[in-house]
Amino acid sequence: MGKKLLMKGNEALAEAMILAGCDAYFGYPITPQSEVLEYLAIHATKRTGMVVLQAESEVSAINMIYGAAGAGKRVMTTSSSPGVSLMQEGISYMAGAEIPCLLANVNRGGPGLGTIQPAQGDYFQSVKGGGHGDYRLLVLAPYSVQEMVDFVKLGFELAEKYRNPVMLLADGAIGQMMEKVELFPQQERIDRKFPWATTGKPKNGERRFITSLHFESELFEKVNIRLQEKYKKMEEEEVRYQTTNIEDAEYIFTGFGLGSRICAKAMQLGREKGYKIGLVRPQTLFPFPKNIYAELAPKIKGILDVEMNAGQMVEDVRLAVEGKTRVEFYGRMGGMIASPEEILDHFEKKFIK
Amino acid sequence: MTDNKINETGAEDIRKPEYLVYQRPRTLTETELHYCPGCSHGVAHKILMEVIEELDIQETTIGIAPVGCSVFAYHYMNIDMQEAAHGRACALATGIKRTMPDKYVFTYQGDGDLAAIGTAETIHAANRGENILTVFINNGVYGMTSGQMAPTTLPGMVTTTSPFGRDVALQGHPLKISDLVATLPGAAYVTRHSVHTVANVRKAKRAMKNAFEYQKQGLGYCLIEIVSNCPSNMKMTPLEANKFVEEKMIPYYPLGDLKKPEVK
Ligand SMILES: Cc1ncc(C[n+]2csc(CCOP(=O)(O)OP(=O)(O)O)c2C)c(N)n1
Numbered sequence: 332m333g334k335k336l337l338m339k340g341n342e343a344l345a346e347a348m349i350l351a352g353c354d355a356y357f358g359y360p361i362t363p364q365s366e367v368l369e370y371l372a373i374h375a376t377k378r379t380g381m382v383v384l385q386a387e388s389e390v391s392a393i394n395m396i397y398g399a400a401g402a403g404k405r406v407m408t409t410s411s412s413p414g415v416s417l418m419q420e421g422i423s424y425m426a427g428a429e430i431p432c433l434l435a436n437v438n439r440g441g442p443g444l445g446t447i448q449p450a451q452g453d454y455f456q457s458v459k460g461g462g463h464g465d466y467r468l469l470v471l472a473p474y475s476v477q478e479m480v481d482f483v484k485l486g487f488e489l490a491e492k493y494r495n496p497v498m499l500l501a502d503g504a505i506g507q508m509m510e511k512v513e514l515f516p517q518q519e520r521i522d523r524k525f526p527w528a529t530t531g532k533p534k535n536g537e538r539r540f541i542t543s544l545h546f547e548s549e550l551f552e553k554v555n556i557r558l559q560e561k562y563k564k565m566e567e568e569e570v571r572y573q574t575t576n577i578e579d580a581e582y583i584f585t586g587f588g589l590g591s592r593i594c595a596k597a598m599q600l601g602r603e604k605g606y607k608i609g610l611v612r613p614q615t616l617f618p619f620p621k622n623i624y625a626e627l628a629p630k631i632k633g634i635l636d637v638e639m640n641a642g643q644m645v646e647d648v649r650l651a652v653e654g655k656t657r658v659e660f661y662g663r664m665g666g667m668i669a670s671p672e673e674i675l676d677h678f679e680k681k682f683i684k
Numbered sequence: 685m686t687d688n689k690i691n692e693t694g695a696e697d698i699r700k701p702e703y704l705v706y707q708r709p710r711t712l713t714e715t716e717l718h719y720c721p722g723c724s725h726g727v728a729h730k731i732l733m734e735v736i737e738e739l740d741i742q743e744t745t746i747g748i749a750p751v752g753c754s755v756f757a758y759h760y761m762n763i764d765m766q767e768a769a770h771g772r773a774c775a776l777a778t779g780i781k782r783t784m785p786d787k788y789v790f791t792y793q794g795d796g797d798l799a800a801i802g803t804a805e806t807i808h809a810a811n812r813g814e815n816i817l818t819v820f821i822n823n824g825v826y827g828m829t830s831g832q833m834a835p836t837t838l839p840g841m842v843t844t845t846s847p848f849g850r851d852v853a854l855q856g857h858p859l860k861i862s863d864l865v866a867t868l869p870g871a872a873y874v875t876r877h878s879v880h881t882v883a884n885v886r887k888a889k890r891a892m893k894n895a896f897e898y899q900k901q902g903l904g905y906c907l908i909e910i911v912s913n914c915p916s917n918m919k920m921t922p923l924e925a926n927k928f929v930e931e932k933m934i935p936y937y938p939l940g941d942l943k944k945p946e947v948k
């Protein structure tokens with residue numbers, strides 16, 4: 332077992348990056364995640380020789396990631412909403428060129444410059460393909476400082492398994508709060524020897540090139556079909572979620588990240604009042620855990636989806652239940668966080684009274 | 685297999701290795717270039733790849749292709765390459781070079797790519813002193829998208845988006861980005877060349893050799909601007925386009941070194 336420490340979410344994420352044998356980090360400061368670059372600047376290079384570079388913009392950062400990842404390196408960048416918007420071109424290119432990398436969005440309130448307070452308004456951007464073209468990111472949603480650590484390790488593995496960018500969609504609160512975490516042992520920085528990586532043409536082998544450009548439509552359609560098959564495989568193999576109290580549940584609360592934590596407390600308050608409430612918490616937002624909602628739908632009286640946005644994941648919940656149960660939504664925006672009491676209140680208004 | 689083979693036309697075949705005056709370097713693939721006849725891109729590709737062959741760094745060099753007419757450079761250059769988004773080549777190169785400092789890394793970019801949409805990436809890579817080479821094809825026009833105004837379009841020059849000639853009061857001045865880069869402490873070698881005559885081709889090739897040598901020594905950012913033609917969009921024959929380079933472009937973008945490292 333690894334060390335147990337009290338750490339801030341963003342710093343735990345940075346520490347996990349070092350421990351995962353990450354080769355390079357390129358990033359640009361933005362609240363509420365600047366601690367990642369600050370932490371790495373102190374600790375990373377002297378411990379593992381990892382490259383840490385502050386780029387001139389998020390546009391540059393994501394393209395430095397493209398270059399290094401295309402050379403087969405294990406690389407990561409982090410940002411928050413406005414910065415992640417700037418990265419969308421690069422993310423689309425990486426999805427198209429099938430380059431593995433790990434990204435994190437410590438989501439703040441939007442649209443526009445918005446607020447530095449936590450929010451979950453970037454669900455659509457992360458899950459539905461924020462850049463151009465038909466592509467998907469594998470999206471992990473940590474709900475604790477521990478999962479900030481665990482999902483860095485998992486995220487790199489999934490990115491390399493699927494040759495696809497993986498997005499860690501956290502929020503400002505998870506990034507800023509301090510909790511107990513257990514770290515994993517230091518992994519070595521190794522040459523992963525990917526056959527596609529541009530590390531210099533092999534002496535007697537073919538040259539490698541990384542590109543997302545295809546001029547012939549017949550061939551490019553085939554590339555697209557292959558990409559879609561890959562996303563399908565992710566849907567079959569990588570769904571992750573957690574449930575609590577679903578065995579006897581008549582109602583389900585659901586949410587991701589911070590939203591799901593508050594739901595858990597609201598569920599507890601509701602149980603004390605005699606309501607049989609369970610909880611479903613997706614850990615992967617793409618692939619979305621459709622099946623668990625579909626299985627529960629005919630057995631329950633309704634679902635309350637709680638998010639820190641105007642209702643984004645709730646669309647996927649509704650698609651999953653195919654009208655077999657009622658789905659209500661409660662959300663706060665602009666950096667506001669719902670209290671467990673107001674969630675329960677909303678639940679009673681919609682389902683009980 | 686006799687020495688005096690007869691060829692298809694019935695004459696003695698003079699195609700013998702000892703008569704060869706030019707051979708495709710092994711650093712160029714056999715793929716036919718798609719560039720328009722007379723275009724500077726073809727010549728620039730050839731000398732760059734000859735240099736890589738002569739320095740024997742084919743297996744240790746990674747190139748970045750831009751978005752522009754040379755977007756398919758990776759089909760021609762027989763080395764490992766990455767294709768960047770429009771303007772981002774220097775950021776990719778930074779990512780590669782920082783994680784593999786012992787490899788040679790170059791970007792190959794047009795003026796729109798390097799001096800318009802990618803200005804920030806170029807200037808900051810230069811300013812950080814990234815140990816990379818940029819080969820900059822300045823043809824004063826957007827070639828790939830068929831002839832729009834570039835940041836380097838000359839005053840009064842007609843393009844599809846400056847149909848009455850570039851009006852500097854409305855559309856700004858041609859950007860001498862190499863001069864700008866030369867002022868940055870991170871830039872080691874900034875030099876302007878052309879490939880419109882044989883003598884100029886030789887000099888440009890020499891500059892490329894220098895740049896890889898400087899990269900080996902870790903001296904910093906190297907930029908080789910090549911004042912180029914674009915016969916198709918200049919709506920000229922290759923000869924006329926080369927004359928335009930000589931008479932109009934070079935007076936505005938004078939050839940020569942803008943910055944050179946002190947060599948012991
Ligand atoms: C983000 C983005 N904007 C615009 C384009 C369209 N585009 C492709 S090439 C190009 C200009 C290329 O001109 P230049 O860099 O001068 O190279 P040349 O073709 O002249 O060699 C433009 C605007 C693009 N591909 N991507």
Ligand code: SF4
Pocket residue numbers: 718719720723724725753823827828913914915916917
């Ligand atoms: S359009 Fe211009 S730059 Fe492009 S290949 Fe043709 S001549 Fe060269």
